[in-house]
Amino acid sequence: MSGQNSYLLCDFHMHTTWSDGALSLRELVDLYGRTGDFDVIAITDHILREKDWLGRAGRLATLGRRSFSVTEETFPAYLEAIRQEAERAWREHGLLVIPGAEVTKNHSRARKNAHIIALGIERFISADQSPEDVLREIRRQGGISVACHPQPRPRRRFELETTYLWEHRNDVVDLVDVWEAANRDDLFAVTSLKHYPYIASSDFHKPKHLHSWKTLVRAEKNWESIKEALRSNVDIAITLYRNGAWNKKGKKTAPVPVLAPATT
Numbered sequence: 001m002s003g004q005n006s007y008l009l010c011d012f013h014m015h016t017t018w019s020d021g022a023l024s025l026r027e028l029v030d031l032y033g034r035t036g037d038f039d040v041i042a043i044t045d046h047i048l049r050e051k052d053w054l055g056r057a058g059r060l061a062t063l064g065r066r067s068f069s070v071t072e073e074t075f076p077a078y079l080e081a082i083r084q085e086a087e088r089a090w091r092e093h094g095l096l097v098i099p100g101a102e103v104t105k106n107h108s109r110a111r112k113n114a115h116i117i118a119l120g121i122e123r124f125i126s127a128d129q130s131p132e133d134v135l136r137e138i139r140r141q142g143g144i145s146v147a148c149h150p151q152p153r154p155r156r157r158f159e160l161e162t163t164y165l166w167e168h169r170n171d172v173v174d175l176v177d178v179w180e181a182a183n184r185d186d187l188f189a190v191t192s193l194k195h196y197p198y199i200a201s202s203d204f205h206k207p208k209h210l211h212s213w214k215t216l217v218r219a220e221k222n223w224e225s226i227k228e229a230l231r232s233n234v235d236i237a238i239t240l241y242r243n244g245a246w247n248k249k250g251k252k253t254a255p256v257p258v259l260a261p262a263t264t
């Protein structure tokens with residue numbers, strides 16, 4: 001029957017104010033929902049290592065007002081908030097919302113860094129364990145793992161490089177469910193994905209990131225069917241969701257979606 005299903009437009013990597021995103025969960029759901037284009041989004045806020053230096057710097061800079069990370073203590077409340085928003089998103093926008101997290105291992109050396117998205121998990125996963133153990137724990141919970149931005153990124157923005165998993169791809173190949181072949185504006189062309197399962201996503205942090213790489217999945221609009229499609233990785237495509245015509249892209253006049261303030 002899969003040949004008769006149409007493609008679902010999906011974004012599997014996004015951050016809210018539960019970590020370092022600019023929008024609340026509710027604002028994010030409405031931003032995507034109001035386009036009328038999206039079928040599936042996954043909320044994947046950061047879980048940082050306890051001693052993550054970027055998280056510490058961020059907390060200092062905001063005088064402790066923001067945590068930049070979901071923690072073991074806040075994780076149940078985070079999942080519950082996603083569950084409630086998922087109900088509303090389905091009712092109001094026909095949008096399927098998947099719970100997840102980005103288990104974020106930052107070190108001072110890029111080659112040790114790994115960011116791993118865990119989709120469809122039910123319990124907290126600590127970033128203070130090896131990438132391999134994180135991947136195994138995602139499997140144990142029946143979730144889907146995504147090796148995020150596995151290649152060096154352009155130097156134009158300040159971002160940590162996270163190349164551990166790609167450099168160890170032969171060792172982790174059976175543990176990683178999908179690789180993030182494109183992230184926001186970047187396409188990791190050298191990844192050579194012929195022999196690897198892949199997706200693409202926005203790594204959403206602010207409204208302008210709505211326009212970015214996305215995944216098309218041919219599946220039914222429920223998590224079990226999508227999970228199966230991601231694993232088998234046959235009916236998958238990536239697409240650049242643009243803000244109007246390509247040759248207008250980047251002009252300052254291009255409108256950024258405006259959000260109504262959240263009411264609750």
Ligand code: ZN
Pocket residue numbers: 102115148149
């Ligand atoms: Zn990341």
Ligand code: ZN
Pocket residue numbers: 013015102203204
């Ligand atoms: Zn991210």
